[in-house]
Amino acid sequence: GQQLNQSPQSMFIQEGEDVSMNCTSSSIFNTWLWYKQDPGEGPVLLIALYKAGELTSNGRLTAQFGITRKDSFLNISASIPSDVGIYFCAGRLTGNQFYFGTGTSLTVIP
Amino acid sequence: DVKVTQSSRYLVKRTGEKVFLECVQDMDHENMFWYRQDPGLGLRLIYFSYDVKMKEKGDIPEGYSVSREKKERFSLILESASTNQTSMYLCASSWAGGMAQHFGDGTRLSIL
Numbered sequence: 001g002q003q004l005n006q007s008p009q010s011m012f013i014q015e016g017e018d019v020s021m022n023c024t025s026s027s028i029f030n031t032w033l034w035y036k037q038d039p040g041e042g043p044v045l046l047i048a049l050y051k052a053g054e055l056t057s058n059g060r061l062t063a064q065f066g067i068t069r070k071d072s073f074l075n076i077s078a079s080i081p082s083d084v085g086i087y088f089c090a091g092r093l094t095g096n097q098f099y100f101g102t103g104t105s106l107t108v109i110p
Numbered sequence: 111d112v113k114v115t116q117s118s119r120y121l122v123k124r125t126g127e128k129v130f131l132e133c134v135q136d137m138d139h140e141n142m143f144w145y146r147q148d149p150g151l152g153l154r155l156i157y158f159s160y161d162v163k164m165k166e167k168g169d170i171p172e173g174y175s176v177s178r179e180k181k182e183r184f185s186l187i188l189e190s191a192s193t194n195q196t197s198m199y200l201c202a203s204s205w206a207g208g209m210a211q212h213f214g215d216g217t218r219l220s221i222l
Contacts, residue, residue: 004152006152030208031208031210033210033211035213040215040216040218041215041216042114042200042213042214042215042216043153043200043213044213045210045211045212045213048209048210088152088153090153090211092208094208095208096141096158096160096204096206096207096208097155097158097168098155098211100145100152100153100154101152102150102151102152103152
């Protein structure tokens with residue numbers, strides 16, 4: 001299957017700081033998704049991106065579909081304790097199958 | 111809101127047993143998916159279905175089969191459970207055409 005490189009693997013930040021993470025692929029993707037997973041729960045969709053260059057916000061979260069179509073970025077502004085969790089990117093080439101990154105574990109220190 | 115319901119949150123079975131994991135979605139989605147999630151490996155696709163009675167293999171189908179007799183229900187079957195199938199199993203559904211997937215809460219399966 002396709003390999004998505006998600007970085008960083010983990011982050012430890014102070015409450016109030018901004019967070020940036022990214023996902024890269026060797027292939028051109030047509031869709032990028034970003035999910036958050038809390039411990040013991042299923043991933044929850046945060047943002048969906050369907051066009052190259054697209055920039056979409058969801059509250060304090062902003063994600064971008066890279067112009068090369070091989071990468072995507074997620075930013076979280078002014079982090080709060082409930083932002084703790086694992087963030088996954090997912091990309092789609094064609095058809096219905098998505099490929100997932102290995103996740104970024106975020107810890108917010110109050 | 112989309113609701114994807116997995117029948118069990120936790121399940122413990124013995125090696126060699128036939129195991130059924132059930133998933134139901136309430137949004138009339140065409141597509142349904144089964145993943146397993148392991149530490150450091152992310153989510154890996156086992157099987158997916160784009161219509162009733164239709165199925166396609168994902169990246170790791172060995173040791174698994176699936177059934178989709180009704181549009182809202184997608185079952186994952188472990189034909190003869192083995193210890194290396196101990197994992198978190200996630201079901202998801204979506205509209206056709208590569209739209210965003212919505213996940214259930216997962217089933218944590220332990221094979222002893």
